[in-house]
Amino acid sequence: MTRVAVIAGVGPTIGAAVARRFHDDGFAVALLARSEEYVRTLAADLGGDAVAIPTDVTDDAAVEAALERVRDELGPAEVLVLNASGGGGNPVDDASADRLRELFDVRVAGSMACVRAALPDLRETEGTVLFSGTTFAEPPVTAQVEWGAVAPAARGLALSLDAALDDVSVTYVRIGSPVRPDAGPTAIDATALAAEYRRLVDHEGIATREIDVRKR
Numbered sequence: 001m002t003r004v005a006v007i008a009g010v011g012p013t014i015g016a017a018v019a020r021r022f023h024d025d026g027f028a029v030a031l032l033a034r035s036e037e038y039v040r041t042l043a044a045d046l047g048g049d050a051v052a053i054p055t056d057v058t059d060d061a062a063v064e065a066a067l068e069r070v071r072d073e074l075g076p077a078e079v080l081v082l083n084a085s086g087g088g089g090n091p092v093d094d095a096s097a098d099r100l101r102e103l104f105d106v107r108v109a110g111s112m113a114c115v116r117a118a119l120p121d122l123r124e125t126e127g128t129v130l131f132s133g134t135t136f137a138e139p140p141v142t143a144q145v146e147w148g149a150v151a152p153a154a155r156g157l158a159l160s161l162d163a164a165l166d167d168v169s170v171t172y173v174r175i176g177s178p179v180r181p182d183a184g185p186t187a188i189d190a191t192a193l194a195a196e197y198r199r200l201v202d203h204e205g206i207a208t209r210e211i212d213v214r215k216r
Contacts, residue, residue, distance in 0.1 A: 002049065004074045008032040008057055008114045009084030010039050013179055014132055017190035018081055021198050023050055028074040032066055049074065057084050057110030067117040076121035079201055082111045083132040089146030100146040107154045115161060122168045128201045129168060131158040135176040162209045169207050171200050176214035188215050
């Protein structure tokens with residue numbers, strides 16, 4: 001049976017690189033993002049067993065429908081990559097509760113919605129959830145105070161889910177350097193990061209609740 005990976009939050013850096021790596025390794029991939037044109041173009045470029053599903057992760061009904069389509073067209077999800085971020089925050093004088101709610105809805109509530117929708121399949125396949133995380137909110141972040149609140153909440157969700165789920169592995173990937181399509185002197189190459197995501201899926205008998213990734 002074909003293995004299936006769902007990438008929620010597909011953009012031109014991490015999301016695209018992860019989709020390509022899993023597809024190259026024989027996975028069917030479902031590409032979820034708000035940008036319909038981008039995911040359709042990427043799916044066409046990847047070819048067979050790649051499906052574009054335009055989805056807003058803050059819309060619970062849309063997420064449920066997306067995972068139903070994945071199940072019907074590709075099979076049960078074995079891997080769920082949570083990569084939607086919603087952008088950044090602001091310095092304190094420009095920060096707002098509305099912006100904090102927007103970020104929380106995408107990064108935390110949206111991730112929860114994706115996990116809930118995929119959970120029956122993840123349990124069936126004894127699957128893996130990978131959170132694209134950050135070290136950015138540690139220590140406190142004065143430049144983006146809303147993000148400084150939301151990033152630790154996403155990490156808390158990931159760690160709590162891993163502790164709560166005996167049959168699904170959940171890993172929070174703490175990314176400590178910028179990620180670029182091509183590595184620079186201070187950036188992680190997106191392809192190398194995608195290889196690390198792939199490695200986390202097939203650790204027979206080993207669970208990784210959290211991992212730090214940074215530019216060497």
